[in-house]
Amino acid sequence: MMNVNVNVNVKAVIVGASIAGCCTALRLAKQGIKVAIIEKQPSSDHYKKMCSHIIHPSGRKVLADLGVWDDLTALGAQATYMDVESQGGRLFYPFSKKPKAANIERRLLDSALRKRVGEHPNITINYGLRIKSLLREKRQVIGLTAEDSTGDIFTFYCSLVVAADGRASRVARLDECENHTVKNHRVALFSYFKGVSRRVPSNVWVLDKGRAYIACFPNSDKMLLSCYIPEHQFKEIKDNQLFYDSFVKDFVERKGIQLGDQVDDLFIAKDTSTLYRSPNSKGLVFVGDAFLAADPLTGIGCSWAMSSAMLLSQCVGRPLLNHGEETRAQSRWFRFKLNSTISIYNMLHRIKYLIPAYLMAWLSLKGGVVFNKRLFGLFAALLGKRSPRR
Ligand SMILES: Cc1cc2nc3c(=O)[nH]c(=O)nc-3n(C[C@H](O)[C@H](O)[C@H](O)COP(=O)(O)OP(=O)(O)OC[C@H]3O[C@@H](n4cnc5c(N)ncnc54)[C@H](O)[C@@H]3O)c2cc1C
CATH class of the missing domain: 3.30.70 (Alpha-Beta Plaits)
Structure with missing residues (x-):
């Protein structure tokens, strides 16, 4: 077995080049931060098959901000709204019936994001590399090792490891995280x-x-x-x-x-249960499904993967950018600042995503109450009156 020591000058290594990983990389790179991605799939044309393809308005906005929405429209993405019909009544989402959501095949979405990532000079993407271990100094993660299909080992040192490796996150297992689930049966x-x-x-x-x-x-x-x-x-x-x-x-x-x-x-x-976990180690952060996999019935997972990537890059961007060659004491101060911003991200993530996800998971088990004719009908009528029609 050959041991290859990769000494790329990156500040963050992202595990997983799907929605959360690509959006995080693009956003950090835009701030001038050098990042590397490792992706276990061997090529850029892989995409997630276990996904229907509704993107909520919040996700579509992120795609527009990243400059990929126009490309996706040309490829076959379609603006849409949802017409939800139950025995209790009918509801539109968005309530205005404006087509602010989108339907995009993952085949197109994933490859469009990877194309953008591949073009960015601040991002190095490594296909066919699967995370093997986390490198630590005490409880602080300082990098990772990854393995390719021939058994060669690659070592990455960095200030931040971002786990964007989905619901079955290998990083979460390496960090011995506890999974919290709400079963939907x-x-x-x-x-x-x-x-x-x-x-x-x-x-x-x-x-x-x-x-x-x-x-x-x-x-x-x-x-x-x-x-x-x-x-x-x-x-x-x-x-x-x-x-x-x-x-x-x-x-x-x-x-x-x-x-x-x-x-x-x-x-x-x-x-398809709701799943949540949080990291045990410092210098490690989760994003997308690796952090919180929402019930797919809500069709929100991709949009949350995108917007949580934006939140993460807003939180950790500045300390990562300002981190350079430092003395040992300065380095300790940098790690303290970075870990503090990670704690802020974790807290904001709980408020913005975890609470709604648990609420939706709970409500989805109470169909008899939610879709009760009177209650749902009243709700739909109220919203119908309040929202302007086109
Ligand atoms: C049945 C179903 C229907 C759904 N429908 C919708 C929908 O309509 N709309 C919606 O918004 N969401 C939907 N979702 C949820 C959506 O698919 C996820 O929320 C979204 O894919 C999360 O993106 P992600 O980038 O966090 O993770 P993923 O898309 O799961 O990507 C993880 C990436 O990490 C890589 N990886 C994994 N392990 C390793 C490793 N060890 N080393 C290196 N790389 C690794 C993988 O190859 C992959 O590229 C659905 C989910 C299911 C199951």
Whole structure:
């Protein structure tokens, strides 16, 4: 085995080159900070398949700020709003019915972000490298080692390690973090269909008092059709494709939405619980799903991965930028400042994302109350009156 000591002059190493990792890298790099990314997948065209593709208005704004929204629109992303229908009433999101959300295939989104990352002079991206260990001085993380497919080991020293390696974070395991979960006992099934006419609204139908959901998310030439059903119902299904065709596809077609041929596999996501963890070590920070994986029913994960990356870079950007060649005492002072800003980030993250995520997870288990005809109807009517129509 060959040991390669990589002595790149970077201040932060980011683990994972998906949404959270790329957005963090782009934002730090824009502030003049040199960063390296390690990504376990061997090439830039990999993308996350286990994801439907609604992006909330907050996420779309980040994409516009990063300068990728126009590219994505040209590739087939579509502006949209959500039309949510339940037995209790009908609600639009955003309430104004303005198409401020977006439908973007992850195939396009992930590669557009990586392209931007690859072009930035302050970012080095290393594909095919999987994190192996965290390097520590006492409780302070001072870098990491990563391994490629041939077993070669690469060593990175840096001031900050950013874990952006998703729900099953290996960094979290290396840091022996405790996972906190809120189970939803729901299973998601989804696939893509071709040849649908261009539609702006995305539809969500709430069935059986919030125990099941069917949704359609159109982009410029495809339609993503998803459904969420209770775990116990899924266990009784003998043929998943047959169930999907006869229950989900048929339901949507009866609603007057024409679907073309199914052009992708039928994806099934069994573990969709809300998951949260926080780092034990100093000099280590989490972002995106590695920090907080929200219930995918909310369709908020990508947007939160983007906006939490913005929050992180705002918090740690300045101390990282000002850190240079220093004496030992100055270095201790720098670490203190950096760790303080990480604590601020962790606190703001809890307020902005963790509390809403737990609230949504709890509400999603109380479908009978939320979608109660009177309550939901009243809520929808009030919001309908308050929001200006186009
Ligand atoms: C069924 C389902 C439907 C969803 N639908 C939506 C939706 O409609 N809208 C929405 O906003 N969100 C949705 N989500 C959530 C969304 O997919 C995630 O929130 C989002 O992908 C999080 O991005 P991330 O960058 O934090 O992590 P990820 O996208 O999971 O990326 C992690 C990256 O880290 C890399 N990595 C992992 N381990 C290592 C390692 N050891 N070393 C180096 N690299 C590593 C991976 O290869 C990957 O590139 C859905 C999720 C599910 C499960």
